[in-house]
Amino acid sequence: xxxxxxENIVQDRQPQPQEEEEIMQQEEEEEQRxxxxxxxxxxxxxxLLEKLLKASSYQVTCVESGEKALEYLGLLHHSSPAxxxxxxxxxxxxxxxxxxxxFSMPGTSGYDxxxxxxxxxxxxxxxxxxxxxxVPSRISxxxxxxxxxxxxxxxxxxxxxxxxxxLLKSLPHS
Amino acid sequence: xxxxxxxxxxVDYKTSLYHEGxxxxxxxxxxxxQDENNPDFVVEVxxxxxxxxxxxxxxxxxxxxxxNIDYKRIDAHVHQLKGSSSSIGAQRVQxxxxxxxxxxxxxxxxxxxxxxxxxxxxxxxxxxxxESLFQLEQQILTAGGxxxx
Numbered sequence: 001x002x003x004x005x006x007e008n009i010v011q012d013r014q015p016q017p018q019e020e021e022e023i024m025q026q027e028e029e030e031e032q033r034x035x036x037x038x039x040x041x042x043x044x045x046x047x048l049l050e051k052l053l054k055a056s057s058y059q060v061t062c063v064e065s066g067e068k069a070l071e072y073l074g075l076l077h078h079s080s081p082a083x084x085x086x087x088x089x090x091x092x093x094x095x096x097x098x099x100x101x102x103f104s105m106p107g108t109s110g111y112d113x114x115x116x117x118x119x120x121x122x123x124x125x126x127x128x129x130x131x132x133x134x135v136p137s138r139i140s141x142x143x144x145x146x147x148x149x150x151x152x153x154x155x156x157x158x159x160x161x162x163x164x165x166x167l168l169k170s171l172p173h174s
Numbered sequence: 175x176x177x178x179x180x181x182x183x184x185v186d187y188k189t190s191l192y193h194e195g196x197x198x199x200x201x202x203x204x205x206x207x208q209d210e211n212n213p214d215f216v217v218e219v220x221x222x223x224x225x226x227x228x229x230x231x232x233x234x235x236x237x238x239x240x241x242n243i244d245y246k247r248i249d250a251h252v253h254q255l256k257g258s259s260s261s262i263g264a265q266r267v268q269x270x271x272x273x274x275x276x277x278x279x280x281x282x283x284x285x286x287x288x289x290x291x292x293x294x295x296x297x298x299x300x301x302x303x304x305e306s307l308f309q310l311e312q313q314i315l316t317a318g319g320x321x322x323x
Contacts, residue, residue: 044258
């Protein structure tokens with residue numbers, strides 16, 4: 001039947017050595033870019049944050065809740081920091097260099113997420129907390145809870161420069 | 175209308191929107207994020223705002239119709255609306271949300287109902303104005319113009 005022909009199609013289309021090199025180069029470049037996990041329950045703010053981060057050449061993964069973030073980090077069903085994955089800062093092969101989370105989210109709040117992360121094998125990953133409200137007690141609570149930075153929304157391109165400093169700090173020492 | 179006239183109209187209209195407080199600096203930030211890779215970024219974000227706002231306004235109306243008003247729930251919705259309007263630069267909508275939240279805290283149903291009316295009004299104004307702005311933009315592009323001008 002005609003469907004069998006798909007095997008031939010796969011066989012005919014072997015990547016040429018030149019293309020293979022390009023693909024490998026692309027994958028290497030992606031690995032070298034910083035990967036940010038962005039957490040926000042607002043679809044508008046997720047879109048904005050994604051654009052801001054991409055405009056600064058970061059790789060971005062957006063999730064819509066604290067629970068989804070914990071799931072992504074493999075922390076959802078484990079009460080202890082022990083994880084089954086091989087090394088720190090890796091999830092299914094993807095590293096996470098920075099986590100940016102909104103403070104006010106239903107369910108698991110940004111603060112809850114911060115505490116969970118700091119009590120886990122991801123504790124060395126910088127966490128930035130964002131909020132539309134300028135509440136001093138909230139700010140100190142987050143900073144004391146281990147947040148690298150507290151940023152007021154809406155974020156602007158200029159705010160991303162501060163982020164860069166934190167990301168560079170997280171690079172392994174040679 | 176020729177291209178130059180359209181461009182003039184566009185600039186004047188946009189300036190008036192800032193001047194009258196419908197838009198603030200955050201809207202400018204959105205435009206600065208738009209580039210060749212994402213030529214429809216602003217329209218996309220604003221469309222998300224329209225969808226989200228309409229959902230929230232309906233939720234608010236429903237919540238205020240209840241026998242036992244859940245002010246915490248209303249506050250949560252207004253907080254969301256305040257956040258999204260602030261994120262796109264819809265300043266007048268944002269301002270009404272601030273007043274709205276104060277009435278929630280006081281559990282003042284009259285105040286809340288008035289604010290709902292006000293926020294609906296401001297939302298529909300900014301929606302109309304943004305749609306007109308996008309239309310002008312489109313006309314300029316069709317007439318062979320480009321952005322930024």
